[in-house]
Amino acid sequence: MLLSQDAQDLLFREAHTTYGFTGEPVTDDEIRAVHDLVKYGPTAMNGQPLRVLLVRSDEARERLTAHMAPGNKPKIGKAPLVAILAADLDFHHELPRLFPANPNARDGFERDEAGRVASAKFNAGLQTAYFIVGLRAAGLAAGPMGGFDADGLSKEFFPQGDHHAVAVVNIGRHAESDSHYPRQHRLSYDEVVTVV
Template identity: 40%
Template sequence: MTVQFHDQHLSAEALDQIFREARSYNGWLDKEVSDEQLHSIYELMKMGPTSANMQPARVVWVKSDEAKAKLVACVSEGNKAKVEAAPVTAIIGYDIDFHEELPWLFPHTDAKSWFEGDEEGRKEGAFRNSALQGAYLMIAARALGLDCGPMSGFDAAAVEKAFFADDPRHRVNFICSIGYGDKTSIFGRSPRPDFDKFNEIA
């Protein structure tokens, strides 16, 4: 079967870098990630679509020794060494009250009114869309030549107390280490299903 793509599609090398050859790293090379690189990741990440442009993600880039120590105390035993060794670990959180920003983020209509009085709906939307933004963050980091190590093994209440105490309406979704991956820290890729296994075209 001949598959035709848009003329502007990425090269095979770029797709390998972002998807096919990219891995989730457990160890890191002793190589710095600059603040400028973090800004570059965000500038790409923010362009990904979210519902009504709600942009609910609130990211803490854990980089200093002091911040790392705080985060290490919040993660599971198996993740402590990963956070300690990583140049940066991003805490991808979300703002339950994201709707307060909608007058300027989505100025076409009164989108703020859609979410007022519905905190449970806001929590669901913020969690879903911040997860999307976390995925955009990972794709952006990989596109910029960095590696990622996403993790969910942490005490959410402890992370929120340590990093979101001044913003009590913020919650944590997941965390993701970023840097230059140590290839000796990964094992063989786990199986990936063929299209027909979990898909149907209706």
């Protein structure tokens, strides 16, 4: 591994989903630094469909909480910052600028809405993982959640209909008083990898 043992631990081995956060704010500059790092993660045709909505106000948190699953509702108030991660379903409009090597890519996605939506959601999922690892690299803790009404949340925060919520992430600094769940079992190499 090229990364030091400490870096590997920070990003993966010692990192946990966080449920308890300190009250220390997360600044726009910190999130900008995370974005400036993780924007280099690969996506199909460099499409970069992930869009990030930072939820800071009490009013926006109430609107968000209304769409969360019952077990996740109380979590929304525990972090100094919450991000709604969404897939831009019209990401293809940026392809001429982002992927000039294929001038027909935009037109292909224009004709194939189902393929475009599937690509947007898949690649935004990849970028969600990069975002979480980027938060860890910045010394921030993440509490990603998938338990929410995606259609309702999308309509609430993206009423124009061109974005689809894929994840909600609590962001802050881990509170020492918060105990993580014990490290759960991970599948071994032999359980995951097959050679043909």
